[in-house]
Amino acid sequence: MAVAATILHADLDAFYASVEQLLAPSLRGKPIAVGGGVVLAASYEAKAFGVRGGMSGRDARRLCPQLIFVGGHFSDYKRLGDAAIKVIGDFTPLVERISIDEAFADVAGCTHLFGTPAEIAATIRRRVRSELGLPISVGVARTKHLAKIASQVAKPDGLVVVDPGAELGFLHELPVELMWGVGPVTRTRLEAIGVATIGQLARLSERSLARLLGPAAGEKLAALAWNRDPRQLKPHRRARSAGAQSALGRTPATEQVIRPTLLHLADRVATRLRAKSRPGRTVTVRVRFADLKSVTRAITLDAPVCSTMILARLADGLVRAILAEYPREKIISLLAISVSHLEEHWDLALELPLGLADEALRPGSPTGMARFAADCAIDRIRDRFGWEAIGYGSAALEAPRSVPDAFRELAEKDL
């Protein structure tokens, strides 16, 4: 018996830009970009000129002189994104949210209540449009991969259902870059051997695919090209890491730059870890030099950390090691901290041997207990009075960030 197509992939169209056009009707039908120095999102009218998310504001304006830049109503993005996902949740609890504006759902268990998957998808689109005022595209298929591709094909503001009997016919006509896992590098490699469509990729032998892309990637793409997608829908997946980074333009690799930046990054990361009681054992830093080449260093500890000061100091040590290895690099363009190997749930108040690792780092420093108390006090003050109410010394003096913190938060995964 053929399995029915019950996987939905729903994706809000040009999300941030659509919200801006919703909030300000005068912007509707016009090319707009959210952001300033960097384009965070572009409306479809702007995309028609070649404007893309991530582009510099200057490049975007060159492509589209009449482009309108808008500030960004970040709390509205959050509110409306949550509301759209909630509409999907009205049909099934089996929802896997991928980002602020995108989710998978499996409606196999609720068709007797709400109709066929195609009808459910149409209802979701109608409700998001009427209740929230936003366009959303939906793909329906038997697998996540195909549902995702279907929603991309459906854009803007459309619905595409792929019936089980029509899968390969649909899939094989499409360009390879629509496949999950085919980015610029893989696309270029495939292009070099004359492969442009998923059908052409499917007809390659596994051997030549493996030679081209490596055994694992080759096997994976071959499976997807024949619509064998092993990925299950996972409603509640927990984050595996948490991090923060800061682009610095071109800046000298000096103490005065590095210390406050790392402290700020450690503060952001550690605060999130503490809020969810998920300290982590592995600390990774990344330094990007002026030529955009980047280097990472990691250390895995016996005990997990989530203290701001401990994290900052560990990161500082790793960054120093990198700079010592590359003495000729005087200019850096980015610093990043990430913590992984996160604990599932850690009783911070009970597990204070965290302080032992601390002592080992710098004998004579305040104890882990004192650190813990200080972090908790700061967390509580911020809960009441806001993030800016208090901070760690020079971190507050850091140069203005290129991207607002509110925007960063939208990209954070729930820990």
Added chain:
DNA sequence: TCTGGGGTCCTAGGACCC
């Protein structure tokens, strides 16, 4: 052509243990 930030997964090599 080189823009920013938060993530996931994979790979290869080495250390270490049995």
Added chain:
DNA sequence: TCTGGGGTCCTAGGACCC
């Protein structure tokens, strides 16, 4: 002592996704 195999963990880098 040498050789081999299997497994786990860690590090560094890379591709990719939103």
